[in-house]
Amino acid sequence: MNSARSDQLTETADEENDGPRVALKILVAGGFGVGKTTLVGAVSEIRPLRTEEALTDASVGVDDLEGVAAKRTTTVAMDFGRITLRDGVAIYLFGTPGQERFWFMWNELSRGALGAVVLADTRRLTASFASIDYFEEKGTPFIVAVNCFDDAEQYEANEIRGALDIDPHVPVILCDARRADSAKQVLVGLVEHALRLAAATSPAY
Amino acid sequence: MTRGRTRPRGEPLDLVTILVALGRAPAEPGRLTREQRRLLWLCRRPYTIADLASELNLPFGVIRVLAGDLLDSGLVGIQRWTSPASSAPQTDQNLLRRVLDELRAL
Numbered sequence: 001m002n003s004a005r006s007d008q009l010t011e012t013a014d015e016e017n018d019g020p021r022v023a024l025k026i027l028v029a030g031g032f033g034v035g036k037t038t039l040v041g042a043v044s045e046i047r048p049l050r051t052e053e054a055l056t057d058a059s060v061g062v063d064d065l066e067g068v069a070a071k072r073t074t075t076v077a078m079d080f081g082r083i084t085l086r087d088g089v090a091i092y093l094f095g096t097p098g099q100e101r102f103w104f105m106w107n108e109l110s111r112g113a114l115g116a117v118v119l120a121d122t123r124r125l126t127a128s129f130a131s132i133d134y135f136e137e138k139g140t141p142f143i144v145a146v147n148c149f150d151d152a153e154q155y156e157a158n159e160i161r162g163a164l165d166i167d168p169h170v171p172v173i174l175c176d177a178r179r180a181d182s183a184k185q186v187l188v189g190l191v192e193h194a195l196r197l198a199a200a201t202s203p204a205y
Numbered sequence: 206m207t208r209g210r211t212r213p214r215g216e217p218l219d220l221v222t223i224l225v226a227l228g229r230a231p232a233e234p235g236r237l238t239r240e241q242r243r244l245l246w247l248c249r250r251p252y253t254i255a256d257l258a259s260e261l262n263l264p265f266g267v268i269r270v271l272a273g274d275l276l277d278s279g280l281v282g283i284q285r286w287t288s289p290a291s292s293a294p295q296t297d298q299n300l301l302r303r304v305l306d307e308l309r310a311l
Contacts, residue, residue, distance in 0.1 A: 019251030022286050022294045023221035024304065043311075049220075049258055051265040075264055080220075080255055085307040089300070092221050092255060112219060114295040188308050195301040198291075202298075 021088025026190065027109050029096045029135070030119035031127025035147045035177035036095035037079050039119060042183035044081030044093055051076050051105060076102065091187075096131075106134060115141035115194045117186055119177065122152050125163055132166060141194040143171040145186045216283075218269045220255040223284040224248050224276075231280055241271050248281050 028036045040046060052075055081093040094109050096102070110116070116135050120128040128144065135142040146160055157172040166172070173189045176182045218224075226248040231237055237245070244257055252260075258268040275281045291297035 019225070020223055020253060021251065021284065022300070023223055023253050024294055024300075025219075025221045047256070047259045048262075049255060049265065050263065051258075052267075080259075082256070083308075083311075085304065087303075088251075089304060089307070090253070091304065091308075092253065094220070094255075109220070112221075112293065112295060114301075184308060184311055188305065191301055191305045191308060194295070195298060195305065198296045198298050198301060201296070202291075 019088070020084070020090035023090045023092055025109070025113045026091060026093050026187065027096050027106075027113055027116040027140075028093055028119060029106075029116055029131040029142075031121065031124055034119045034121045034124075034127065036119055039117070039145075039147070039175075039177035039183050039186065040079060040081040040093045040095050042178060042180045043187065044083045044091075046079050046081050049078050049080050051078060076105075078105075103134075110135070110138050110140050113140055115143070115190045117190055118142055118144045120144055120146045120160070120164070121149060122146060122155055122160065123149070125160070128164060132164060136167075141190070141197050143173060143186070143190045143193050145173045145175045145177075145189070147177045148174055218254050218272060218276075218283075220253065220258075220265065222254050223251045224254065224257070224272055224281045225251045225284050227280060227282050229280055231278070237275075238271065241275060244268070244271060244275060245280055248275075251284050 028039055030036055037046065076097065078097060079095050083091040083093070085091065091114075096106055096109055116131070118128050118131045118135065132142070132144070144160070144164060144166060146155070146157070148154060157174055161168075161172045164172075171189050171193050173186055175186050224244075226245055231245070234242075240261060240263065243261060247257060247260060254265065254268055254272065257272065258265045261268065272281065276283070286294045286297075288294075288297050288300065290299050294300055
């Protein structure tokens with residue numbers, strides 16, 4: 001009897017959490033130490049993820065490497081966050097490692113992404129250039145979120161837009177990546193932007 | 206664990222590809238690795254590749270190969286997004302509007 005009852009409880013718990021029906025991917029990019037993990041952690045539960053560094057070009061397309069693969073790859077740790085909305089809609093947030101040697105992962109991550117947040121630090125704006133160029137080239141919808149560090153000089157969004165030389169249609173938002181409501185506004189800004197772009201592509205709908 | 210393979214055959218599996226067990230019993234359970242049996246068990250309910258990798262604490266690339274085998278043998282399927290409006294969820298305006306409303310309400 002006892003076991004039957006606990007089975008029932010398990011069933012109920014499963015029904016409440018019956019898995020995503022659709023998962024959307026948002027990237028959080030930006031230079032080292034700009035607050036990517038902080039932003040992801042402010043709006044979602046952080047989960048660890050391991051991935052491997054790319055193999056050398058010579059191995060691309062080779063299916064069977066007979067164990068050599070294990071020696072040619074290094075495991076990279078990254079984080080992701082998940083926000084579960086109603087009706088089986090889940091948003092996955094991936095903080096993308098900023099260094100160039102991780103760019104193979106950017107292709108993987110940006111494919112099919114809803115969009116990207118380029119997190120910028122006014123003290124090191126140049127660290128955002130690579131991300132901005134990348135998403136412009138890939139056609140991934142993106143916004144720039146300026147993480148307002150306490151000890152950094154404060155700027156207006158327009159000054160930053162000018163300094164980064166980004167298109168007028170790309171939103172620039174000032175934020176505090178530590179605060180949940182602020183991080184949430186960043187995501188809202190990105191989804192609004194992605195929606196505008198989607199509507200511009202198929203206005204008839 | 207992956208018998209040296211680094212890339213699954215067939216279509217590429219994304220971090221947010223959702224897998225779900227199709228309810229078939231494996232023809233030769235002994236041929237499945239312990240990790241694949243765990244994947245299969247977790248996929249009783251829909252699971253993304255990212256969550257599977259995190260849950261099993263295995264690299265994304267390894268999960269992709271193991272899950273690819275399960276797909277090939279018809280034990281799991283990919284949960285597809287179907288909508289009359291758009292073939293891809295990230296450009297589906299109805300879905301994006303819903304996401305926006307819910308994010309604002311969080």
